[in-house]
Amino acid sequence: MIEIDGLSKCFGKARAVDDLTVTIRPGLVTGFLGPNGAGKSTTMRMILGLDRPSAGRAHIDGHRYEELADPLRTVGAVLDARAGHPGQSARSHLLGVARSNGLARNRVTDVLETVGLEDVAAKRIGTFSLGMTQRLGIARALLGDPSVLLLDEPVNGLDPDGVLWIRGVMRTLAAEGRTVLVSSHLLSEMQDTADHLVIISRGRLVADESMSALLARRSAGAATVRSPHGPALATVLENAGMSVTIGADSVLQVTGADLDVIGTLAFDHGHRVDELTFRRPSLEEVYFDLTGAELEYTGRPIRTAVVAA
Ligand SMILES: Nc1ncnc2c1ncn2[C@@H]1O[C@H](COP(=O)(O)OP(=O)(O)OP(=O)(O)O)[C@@H](O)[C@H]1O
Numbered sequence: 166m167i168e169i170d171g172l173s174k175c176f177g178k179a180r181a182v183d184d185l186t187v188t189i190r191p192g193l194v195t196g197f198l199g200p201n202g203a204g205k206s207t208t209m210r211m212i213l214g215l216d217r218p219s220a221g222r223a224h225i226d227g228h229r230y231e232e233l234a235d236p237l238r239t240v241g242a243v244l245d246a247r248a249g250h251p252g253q254s255a256r257s258h259l260l261g262v263a264r265s266n267g268l269a270r271n272r273v274t275d276v277l278e279t280v281g282l283e284d285v286a287a288k289r290i291g292t293f294s295l296g297m298t299q300r301l302g303i304a305r306a307l308l309g310d311p312s313v314l315l316l317d318e319p320v321n322g323l324d325p326d327g328v329l330w331i332r333g334v335m336r337t338l339a340a341e342g343r344t345v346l347v348s349s350h351l352l353s354e355m356q357d358t359a360d361h362l363v364i365i366s367r368g369r370l371v372a373d374e375s376m377s378a379l380l381a382r383r384s385a386g387a388a389t390v391r392s393p394h395g396p397a398l399a400t401v402l403e404n405a406g407m408s409v410t411i412g413a414d415s416v417l418q419v420t421g422a423d424l425d426v427i428g429t430l431a432f433d434h435g436h437r438v439d440e441l442t443f444r445r446p447s448l449e450e451v452y453f454d455l456t457g458a459e460l461e462y463t464g465r466p467i468r469t470a471v472v473a474a
Pocket residue numbers: 176179180181199200201202203204205206207208350
């Protein structure tokens with residue numbers, strides 16, 4: 166379990182992480198989402214004792230990272246998959262990490278097998294593809310058989326096979342009862358992988374909810390209403406305080422009410438309804454609903470330079 170309490174980090178006057186309080190529970194894949202610069206990496210670095218908090222604390226299984234007697238046995242992390250000397254083989258790199266952390270040699274064979282690198286264990290790391298490098302990073306994180314895993318953007322640059330593989334690994338680790346915290350800006354990837362989401366924006370917590378609860382938020386979803394009396398029904402619904410847009414073939418998109426309320430109003434006013442469905446918002450829509458107004462870096466149109474003749 167990771168317990169974060171009032172965690173803050175200032176770089177000069179800038180607050181990268183601002184009074185963050187959240188608990189990351191075991192047995193789940195928790196997605197850690199936020200726009201670029203939201204403070205995800207800084208938070209992970211503070212959990213791992215790589216950055217000193219300006220205020221607050223982060224505990225892993227009840228202890229600050231610095232207090233852990235055998236850190237690798239408690240927490241494994243992949244912050245930057247690149248590690249080790251490019252001329253070293255994967256096996257000798259892992260053996261070195263095992264030796265310097267007092268871990269049994271046979272763990273190296275175990276983790277090489279877990280990540281599917283046994284056949285290339287003797288190859289030099291420098292010749293590895295990005296996917297193999299990510300696998301090696303995960304092997305290193307698993308060496309101590311830790312109960313907590315932190316992965317910073319693990320699918321960055323991976324091909325679909327690699328993405329699928331990492332997704333499977335995370336799900337398996339969580340199913341084994343471990344705490345898995347994975348940061349990403351790939352929302353669609355999180356939608357398929359995470360059980361729970363922690364979303365931050367400008368260093369502040371904006372959501373800490375199960376994936377299903379987050380997607381069930383009605384604010385970003387809309388009801389589709391198809392009726393031969395579209396415009397008249399739209400007026401009825403608007404008069405009841407709902408927000409209605411009329412699309413092609415007079416199909417209505419309605420927000421601000423549950424389906425049964427819409428259906429009852431239509432019935433009471435004598436409007437036949439041929440379709441009444443609720444479209445669940447995608448994670449992307451919910452995410453922008455939550456963070457959109459607070460994006461640190463928003464795109465601006467590129468101006469074409471005008472060169473004076
Ligand atoms: N060492 C540092 N010195 C100064 N500012 C920093 C430092 N590290 C991070 N920051 C700033 O802190 C803020 C949070 O950065 P951080 O890398 O934690 O965000 P992030 O959510 O991981 O972003 P990304 O998705 O782009 O990796 C940013 O404004 C960043 O510029």
